[in-house]
Amino acid sequence: MKAAEGTGSPGTRKGEGSLFSELQNVQTILLLGSGALKIGEAGEFDYSGSQAIKAFKEEGKKVILINPNIATNQTSWGLADAVYFDPVTPAFVERIIEREKPDAIALSFGGQTALNCGVKLEESGILKKFAVRVLGTSVESIRKTEDRAAFNAELKSIGVDVPKSFACANATEALEAGKKIGYPVIIRGAFALGGKGSGRAMNEKELAELCKVSFVESPQILVEEDLTGWKEIEYEVVRDGYDNCITVCNMENVDPLGIHTGESIVVAPSQTLDNEDYQMLRSIALKVIRHFAIVGECNIQYALDPRSRRYRVIEVNARLSRSSALASKATGYPLAFVAAKLALGYALPELRNAITEVTCADFEPSLDYVAVKMPRWDLQKFRFVSDQVTSEMKSVGEVMALGRTFEEALQKAIRML
Structure with a gap:
């Protein structure tokens, strides 16, 4: 299936794609959760994992979940077919694979914990030993985005600027x-x-x-x-196995680069980019996700010089992230649900948006309102931790508010804390 110019090909009928046919034999899927709630991995991964389970179950698949945190929605009775409250580590996952004999494993819905575990399972030969297929983005692509030396080399090879x-x-x-x-x-x-x-x-x-x-x-x-003071911009991008791509949402951090995005107020859509800036970064985002052959959802973070059009790609997350949950809530585009369907071989034009029930999944959302995310810190529990915002995340939660203007949404967010 050849991709056309722009976001991709005009689409296919259900079941026409070669990847879809290839994955029809996958009946049992092992889903790695993020484990205990901690700074950097919290409710957003419970949300994405729950959506993925629903998407897999809708296709008639048996879902085995590993998540040691009982206080999550995805471990609720009746959602997954079987739940193991075990640590998401290679040793425990190997035992469960040996017992359940899954056909495939999903790594993109449990945050960094699941990704790191998946990479170790591949490197140790466990996945090959039990003939377990990785759904969606390959481990090789994950490794290229996580290994900093490989990441920079890959982007330089396609003419994308990095620090x-x-x-x-x-x-x-x-x-x-x-x-x-x-x-x-x-x-x-x-x-x-x-x-x-x-x-x-x-x-x-x-x-x-x-x-x-x-x-x-x-x-x-x-x-x-050091790029401190440059704007920090994020794009949420989706790609299927047939090279159809869209950007779902772009976001701007109120704080400049140097402050962790989890510590910053984030606005969607961006408020200070002109059309040339927006289109330039959008084109680069599509170029990057295609180069890494990511299937599903991807978060791309940029540094943009406020005094010129110079940019740097600073990070690519080949998984559902904190920003993905924000983008889903802000736009009404169910990123995790769509990513799970794409992992099973569907093409973007085949899928209906489960929220609107009218548009297809290859329609880029258009916002006539503003969403503001504001982090929340717990200064009482963590009394001996620095209260300065830095490149390391210390916030324990966040709120999101919608408004017709940035000022309205910001006021709502402040009052919700």
């Missing part, structure tokens, strides 16, 4: 990278959650101190040029 950076496996390499780039520098961890181990170093001493924390959280860090 000047060096992937480092130890503190010595990090200090050498700091000298080459010039201070200040930003530190990011690979395979990390909620910005853990990230930060800004103004000099060599601060970088050395930051490395002590960063390498505890991640086996690899990225030392990159």
Whole structure:
């Protein structure tokens, strides 16, 4: 099925796609949940996992769920066919695979915990041993987006700008990278959650101190040029297995780059981009998701220079994320539900939007209102934690408000906290 120019091909009838036919033998699906609620992984993954289970069940599939958190909707009686309250780790997942013998596994609906577990299962040969197929985005594509060195190399190969950076496996390499780039520098961890181990170093001493924390959280860090003060823009993009792509929503962080998106007020749609900026970033988002061959939903984060049209792609999440839940609620586009259907081989034009029940899933939502997400911090429970907003997430929840204007939505969000 050849994709046309723009968002993709005109679509197919149900069951016509080759991927759909190929996946007809998949009857039992193992879904990895995110586990315990924690900073960086909370109710948004319960939401996405629940939607995925409903989508799989609608297709007559048997769903096995692994999630040790009993206080979630997805573990409720009657939703999944079987629920294991076990840790989402390779050792426990292997036992369940051996017992249940699933045909396929879904990794994209349990956040970073599920992705990391899926990568380890693939690397250890467990998935191959039990002939378990990965639904949606391949483990190889996931690895390319999570491994910082591979991620930068892949984007440079297609002419997409990324921050000047060096992937480092130890503190010595990090200090050498700091000298080459010039201070200040930003530190990011690979395979990390909620910005853990990230930060800004103004000099060599601060970088050395930051490395002590960063390498505890991640086996690899990225030392990159400081873009503090640039706008932080996010796009939610969807792609099916036939190369049809759409952008569902774009969002703008009120705080500039340098503040974790989970710590910032986020507005959808963006308020300060002109049409040229919007279309430029949209085209790049489609180019990136196609290059990585992501099937399902993807979150792409940009840094955009407010004084020019210079940009950098700073992160690609090949999974449902916190921003995905916000985009779903803000636009009425059920991202997790659609992503689950796409993982089973459907094409975007085949699917109806379950919310509107009129448009197809390849229609890009258009908003005539503004959605504002505001984070909430618990300063009483975490008394000895810094109350400064940084590149590491500390908020424990968030609210979302809708309004005809940004001012109206912001006022509503403040009063809801």
